[in-house]
Amino acid sequence: MTIKLTQTVQKGGCAAKISAEVLRKTLGSLNFSSNDPDVLIDGKDFDDAGIYQITPEIALVQTLDFFTPIVDTPFLFGQIAAVNALSDVYAMGGTPKTCLAILAFPLATLDPEIMTEVLAGAQSKIAEANASLLGGHSIDDDTLKFGLSVTGLVNPKSMWTNQTAKVGDQLILTKPLGTGTLTAGLKNSDYTEEQIQEALDSMITLNSILDLISPSLKDKIHAATDITGFGLAGHAMQVAKASQVGMNILFHKIPVFKLAFPSLRAENLTKAHRSNESYTKLALKLSEGIDSLDSKILFDPQTSGGLLLSVHPDAAEEIKTCLQSRFKSAEIIGSVTQLEAGSIEAPIQIHE
Ligand code: CO
Numbered sequence: 001m002t003i004k005l006t007q008t009v010q011k012g013g014c015a016a017k018i019s020a021e022v023l024r025k026t027l028g029s030l031n032f033s034s035n036d037p038d039v040l041i042d043g044k045d046f047d048d049a050g051i052y053q054i055t056p057e058i059a060l061v062q063t064l065d066f067f068t069p070i071v072d073t074p075f076l077f078g079q080i081a082a083v084n085a086l087s088d089v090y091a092m093g094g095t096p097k098t099c100l101a102i103l104a105f106p107l108a109t110l111d112p113e114i115m116t117e118v119l120a121g122a123q124s125k126i127a128e129a130n131a132s133l134l135g136g137h138s139i140d141d142d143t144l145k146f147g148l149s150v151t152g153l154v155n156p157k158s159m160w161t162n163q164t165a166k167v168g169d170q171l172i173l174t175k176p177l178g179t180g181t182l183t184a185g186l187k188n189s190d191y192t193e194e195q196i197q198e199a200l201d202s203m204i205t206l207n208s209i210l211d212l213i214s215p216s217l218k219d220k221i222h223a224a225t226d227i228t229g230f231g232l233a234g235h236a237m238q239v240a241k242a243s244q245v246g247m248n249i250l251f252h253k254i255p256v257f258k259l260a261f262p263s264l265r266a267e268n269l270t271k272a273h274r275s276n277e278s279y280t281k282l283a284l285k286l287s288e289g290i291d292s293l294d295s296k297i298l299f300d301p302q303t304s305g306g307l308l309l310s311v312h313p314d315a316a317e318e319i320k321t322c323l324q325s326r327f328k329s330a331e332i333i334g335s336v337t338q339l340e341a342g343s344i345e346a347p348i349q350i351h352e
């Protein structure tokens, strides 16, 4: 009998993340700020990774991600977990170099062969990223959990943070949305892995884009983040807040997997859909013409989602075209706007 990994856990992937509101409440009183001037980026702007400067041209990019199974096939789960963890280095404009594995495995209930397959899946993607797996740590636990700690390098002069989106920039999203609802549908047995192949292919696509664009175009990218557990609305809001700007997003321009709206209408929803909606409530204004179940795509928790890039308007079309050679759904979904002082308008406006 083949065990379906998604049936061994209550929630899977980035949908299992502790909500931003709970994190704020429980960690808000703690002070993590450091006096070390070489710490360039820490946790306070909810950026994708921490940055630590080594020389004026070289900085470490450090991040960690792990989660429970989001798909049934062990090799595929390993691939998705690795691509998702590597993504935060790419989202800072960095290049991943070394990885350490984090593995919790239920030896009492799962065949150890599954562990081998998960790690083989991860290794295939680490190799594709030209990074190296140096080791890791494993424990015997009630449910399977897997992920990576990843260290990369970036030139701090050209890193992409959440703080540097500029008024007038165009916003590019590189991958379609919908992995949250589609994998919820998989877990509910509404879909098979084959039926959501489009989303699986997307989740195992590395967010590496530096090989697609010239160095001069790289400088036209002012800010970037990857869309993961907090959904497009949550991650866009974090960039808007850190950069002190607003955003206009065109709902019909947002790339979405073919089955994502049918899946949302069939109410394949997770707790994260609700917590992401509540997290972004005050920052978001939706045009009235947008169907309320369809609008849940904005709050859909992505696992191994795409990059949201804030780019100079002169270069947006050219960058989009370069990206489409690998990310065929990459699209310009909106623009960065001025935040009027004292305005009561929500900073992020979603138009039909
Ligand atoms: Co991220």
Ligand code: CO
Residues within 6 Å of the ligand: 048, 063, 064, 065, 088, 228
């Ligand atoms: Co992350």
